[in-house]
Amino acid sequence: xxxxxxxxxxxxxxxxxxxxxxxxxxxFEGIKVAVLKEPANKDISPPSVNLDDIPEHRLIKxxxxxxxxxxxxxTGGIGSKGLGSAISPIKWRRPSEGDETLASLVPQYAAGSLxxxxxxxxxxxxxxxxxxVARIIExxxxxxxxxxxxNNILKPLDMKDTYWNVPNEKEHRRVLAKGTKRGLPGHTTHxxxxxxxxxxxxDYLHFEQMLLNGGTLFGNRLLGPRSVEWLASNHVGxxxxxxxSTKGLGFGYAVSVILDxxxxxxPRSEGAFGWLGAMGTTSWTDPKEDLVxxxxxxxxxxxxxxxxxxxxxxxxxx
Numbered sequence: 466x467x468x469x470x471x472x473x474x475x476x477x478x479x480x481x482x483x484x485x486x487x488x489x490x491x492x493f494e495g496i497k498v499a500v501l502k503e504p505a506n507k508d509i510s511p512p513s514v515n516l517d518d519i520p521e522h523r524l525i526k527x528x529x530x531x532x533x534x535x536x537x538x539x540t541g542g543i544g545s546k547g548l549g550s551a552i553s554p555i556k557w558r559r560p561s562e563g564d565e566t567l568a569s570l571v572p573q574y575a576a577g578s579l580x581x582x583x584x585x586x587x588x589x590x591x592x593x594x595x596x597x598v599a600r601i602i603e604x605x606x607x608x609x610x611x612x613x614x615x616n617n618i619l620k621p622l623d624m625k626d627t628y629w630n631v632p633n634e635k636e637h638r639r640v641l642a643k644g645t646k647r648g649l650p651g652h653t654t655h656x657x658x659x660x661x662x663x664x665x666x667x668d669y670l671h672f673e674q675m676l677l678n679g680g681t682l683f684g685n686r687l688l689g690p691r692s693v694e695w696l697a698s699n700h701v702g703x704x705x706x707x708x709x710s711t712k713g714l715g716f717g718y719a720v721s722v723i724l725d726x727x728x729x730x731x732p733r734s735e736g737a738f739g740w741l742g743a744m745g746t747t748s749w750t751d752p753k754e755d756l757v758x759x760x761x762x763x764x765x766x767x768x769x770x771x772x773x774x775x776x777x778x779x780x781x782x783x
Contacts, residue, residue, distance in 0.1 A: 466672070467595050467658040468719035470602050470614060471537055472692045479605040482537065482718075485530035489601045492575035493531060497524035498542065499549035499578040508581045511547035511588040519551050528582050533601060535583045536594040537718040538700050542579035542586065544593030553577025565655045567610060571600040587704040587716060591659045591743075595719065599658030611656035621685035622675055624668035629656050631663050639663060640763045666761045669748055673739075673757035676750045697722055697738040697750070732774040741770065749774075754781060 474480050480489070487494040501507045502521040509520075535541035544550055555573040574593050581588070599610045606613050611629060619627050630652050631639055653661060671682060676697075680688030688696075699715025699722050706714055713728025714721055720738045723731050731737075739749025745762040747770050760773060 466614065466618065466662065467598060468537060468696050468717070469618060469672075469676075469688065470610075471533070471598055471718060472688055472696050473617060474602055474605055475695075476688060476692045480533060480601065482532065482534035484533050486533060486536065486597060486601070487530060489604050490572060490575065490597065492572040493597075496527065496531060496575055497578045498527055498582055499523075499547070499552055499580065500525055501548070509548045511542075511545045511550070511580050519548070522548055522552065524578055527579065529584070531579070531583045533598060534700060534718075536590070536598050538587070538716050539590050539594065540584050540587050540701055540704060541590060541594050542581040542583060542588065543574065543577075543590055543597070545580045545588035545590040547580025547588065549578035549580040567596060567600040567603060567656065567658075570655065571597050585704075587701055587707045592657075595659035596657055599656070602658075609656065610658065614656075618672070618687065619668075621687060622668075622671040622682055624664065624671055627662065627664040627668045629653055629661050629663070640761075664761075666759045669759045669761070670757060673748050673750050673759060677752060677755065677757050696720065697736070699724060732771065732778040745769070 471482075475482060485493075487496075498508065499522050501509065502523055506525060531541050531543070536543070539545070542549060544553075553574075553576070555576050574597065602613060603610045608616075618624070626635070626638075628635075655661075675682040675687055676693055679690035680686055680693050696718045697720060698717050700718070701716045703712075705716040705721065711729060713723065713725030713731070715724045716722060717738060720740050723729055723733050723735055723737045726733060726735055733749060734751050734753035736753050737749050737751040739747065739758075741747035745764050745766050746760060748757070748759040750757050756777070758773065758777065760770065762769070
């Protein structure tokens, strides 16, 4: 969702992916990188910092400004559980009841430091980094992020059951993560670019179908075909995945991309792209096979995604 919203801004010329974050959020000007004191200048590969035993360290300048593309591709080093995250005074907080907003939270993240030099490593930043992009979208569009998403993505795609704040009358339909208890529905004002979105398989199929169609659905154009292609292209070289011997994968704007199915040991086709949620949800678009897939579960499962993709592959006979 965030990647599509960002591509809309790029397509409309409201920002460039290479723009420094500080162009829109001045507090990020001069943000530093946390490195070890000994051996000199070495950073710690996230996520391996013991928060109870933080080593001696110092802060150094970035070799170039942190950019929007760094954040969209998880190569920015912000909030990715390395040394910089460990020593940052401000931590990301889950959207919950209260008066926190992207406007109030995001500038505070700049008081911290980065885990590594921008663009040199891939490490998932599913919290702070994507929220910064959401805040920039608010600024350049002059629209609160939740309203922008509703008016420009959810409404034209008829995603009528997709919310940050689930209405009381629909709360009984919400499937909770395994081990959690149902309480009163909360109301958040922190409309995160990465967390707290509630949807249905039907709604999210509309979203994926729009991508498969090259940016259009129900007669509404959200993006041009080349913008979808750009979103789903590999922008990180060979940095992804960072802690695996698996090859054949790349990373676009908030989605992973299959570059070589054999090397990636993936049942999906070359060019298929998508991502997964923290508790088992996943979706992908496979342009080569002209199909989309959405899995909505709320418990961790290491093998289900592969098994479903493999079953789909076996069912394709021509």
